[in-house]
Amino acid sequence: MPEGGPADHRTVRLVASPRMTDPTGEETPDPRRALPSVEHVLAALHDSGLPHALRALTAREAVDAARATIAGGDSVDRAAVLADARKRAARTSQRLLVPVINATGVLLHTNLGRAALGADAIAAIDDAAAAVNLEYRLDEGTRGSRHDHSGFLLAAAVGAEAGLVVNNNAGAVLLVLAALARGREVVVSRGELVEIGGGFRVPDIMAETGTRLVEVGTTNRTRCDDYARAIGTETAALLKVHASNYRMVGFTEATSVAELAALGSHVLVDAGSGLLDARTPWLPEPPSWLHDEPGVRQCIDDGAAIVTFSGDKLLGGPQAGVIVGRADLVAMCARHPLARALRADKLTLAALQATALAYLDGDASRIPLWQYATTPVADLRARAAAICAHVPGSSVVDTEAAAGGGSLPGLTIPSAGITVAVDDVDDALRLLRLSHRVVARGRDDRVQCDLRSVDPRHDDYLAAALRDVGVAEA
Numbered sequence: 001m002p003e004g005g006p007a008d009h010r011t012v013r014l015v016a017s018p019r020m021t022d023p024t025g026e027e028t029p030d031p032r033r034a035l036p037s038v039e040h041v042l043a044a045l046h047d048s049g050l051p052h053a054l055r056a057l058t059a060r061e062a063v064d065a066a067r068a069t070i071a072g073g074d075s076v077d078r079a080a081v082l083a084d085a086r087k088r089a090a091r092t093s094q095r096l097l098v099p100v101i102n103a104t105g106v107l108l109h110t111n112l113g114r115a116a117l118g119a120d121a122i123a124a125i126d127d128a129a130a131a132v133n134l135e136y137r138l139d140e141g142t143r144g145s146r147h148d149h150s151g152f153l154l155a156a157a158v159g160a161e162a163g164l165v166v167n168n169n170a171g172a173v174l175l176v177l178a179a180l181a182r183g184r185e186v187v188v189s190r191g192e193l194v195e196i197g198g199g200f201r202v203p204d205i206m207a208e209t210g211t212r213l214v215e216v217g218t219t220n221r222t223r224c225d226d227y228a229r230a231i232g233t234e235t236a237a238l239l240k241v242h243a244s245n246y247r248m249v250g251f252t253e254a255t256s257v258a259e260l261a262a263l264g265s266h267v268l269v270d271a272g273s274g275l276l277d278a279r280t281p282w283l284p285e286p287p288s289w290l291h292d293e294p295g296v297r298q299c300i301d302d303g304a305a306i307v308t309f310s311g312d313k314l315l316g317g318p319q320a321g322v323i324v325g326r327a328d329l330v331a332m333c334a335r336h337p338l339a340r341a342l343r344a345d346k347l348t349l350a351a352l353q354a355t356a357l358a359y360l361d362g363d364a365s366r367i368p369l370w371q372y373a374t375t376p377v378a379d380l381r382a383r384a385a386a387i388c389a390h391v392p393g394s395s396v397v398d399t400e401a402a403a404g405g406g407s408l409p410g411l412t413i414p415s416a417g418i419t420v421a422v423d424d425v426d427d428a429l430r431l432l433r434l435s436h437r438v439v440a441r442g443r444d445d446r447v448q449c450d451l452r453s454v455d456p457r458h459d460d461y462l463a464a465a466l467r468d469v470g471v472a473e474a
């Protein structure tokens with residue numbers, strides 16, 4: 001820790017604290033002298049794997065905590081200080097970004113980084129790490145635009161005139177509203193004023209962009225007439241939001257993009273998750289659990305002026321927000337100052353380009369999301385049986401996987417995995433996370449791993465990890 005760093009004030013305070021005296025006024029031995037020095041604790045953290053500056057910070061924190069304990073009248077010995085320092089170092093290591101095995105069965109788990117990228121996307125990131133023609137035209141040798149790459153590919157993939165890529169879909173919605181509707185009205189159905197998670201609420205985003213929200217219809221039913229009556233001279237657009245993380249069932253009615261487009265205002269669609277094309281031409285046959293998911297291509301065909309969607313949730317690519325639609329409107333978005341603030345970096349654009357090319361080739365095998373989602377249950381059961389052969393107390397189990405934590409509700413994917421008998425399920429799950437970096441789930445006092453979200457290359461590793469936490473059943 002360099003002098004003047006964030007931990008220094010504590011040292012100063014402790015040095016200045018009064019020496020302890022007993023009621024007779026005689027000095028007693030200072031228990032703080034029994035504490036190890038910061039240097040001593042630092043040396044004990046040598047094999048923690050942390051860089052020196054973090055070890056020094058951790059050592060100082062452990063010594064400071066011990067001094068505070070002593071000042072509070074309790075005693076602390078050297079061994080306890082060293083043990084505390086090692087615990088703090090371990091906690092610091094656990095804060096670092098590390099790869100984990102997603103055995104939750106949720107393919108696009110937001111807490112686990114959503115989509116796993118395939119070999120093509122990873123290779124593209126690797127290539128783009130060096131110099132690339134990010135904003136450079138190779139034909140003319142002049143300045144180009146970073147929107148020339150993935151944006152036009154994704155527009156082509158959905159039959160739109162133009163496309164633009166930003167940091168994420170929340171950013172895409174923000175940019176579209178700011179560029180196309182600031183100071184004017186946007187009409188939204190009361191049934192679509194949703195919160196997506198992570199603090200993304202449609203009314204808040206609208207307020208942030210200075211657009212005036214005009215709510216129409218009711219929570220469960222909004223008719224074309226409701227929109228038509230709300231349209232006036234101040235109307236900038238009609239916005240449809242895909243309620244991707246919840247489903248309304250029963251007495252419901254919504255208005256289609258085609259009906260809205262016929263009303264004459266711009267129709268903006270925030271598809272979020274959903275599908276690039278509802279016909280899924282990249283799959284031999286569309287799986288039944290996908291029925292009902294809106295397609296970006298169909299929204300464009302039906303007359304949407306702009307559609308926004310998520311690069312990871314919808315495409316199975318990197319985190320990104322995609323804006324496709326009419327060329328003049330996409331150009332207005334690209335020119336807006338927020339486009340600069342929200343722009344995607346070259347590594348994202350490289351991975352997104354690889355993902356877009358796979359879709360344009362109709363080749364879902366290059367996209368792990370689709371590989372995982374379409375693996376036959378029989379294959380998963382066979383993998384589970386192979387793992388179970390190496391794990392005492394385990395058995396093959398049928399499970400329900402899901403495309404997203406909140407993205408495709410009520411549409412689970414039949415799946416299979418392994419359950420393992422353990423002494424204590426919370427302890428076992430914690431050991432799996434910390435010692436093996438496996439994120440699994442507890443079910444009925446057993447540990448359960450769903451194989452639909454696990455790369456088959458990790459099966460042997462997973463077997464070894466489960467062997468470590470499992471107990472043979474009596």
Ligand SMILES: *Cc1c(COP(=O)(O)O)cnc(C)c1O
Pocket residue numbers: 168169170171173196200241242243244245270271272273309310311313320321
């Ligand atoms: C997920 C989602 C968002 C936010 O997308 P991010 O890529 O997570 O920023 C916005 N709108 C809808 C409808 C969504 O499903």
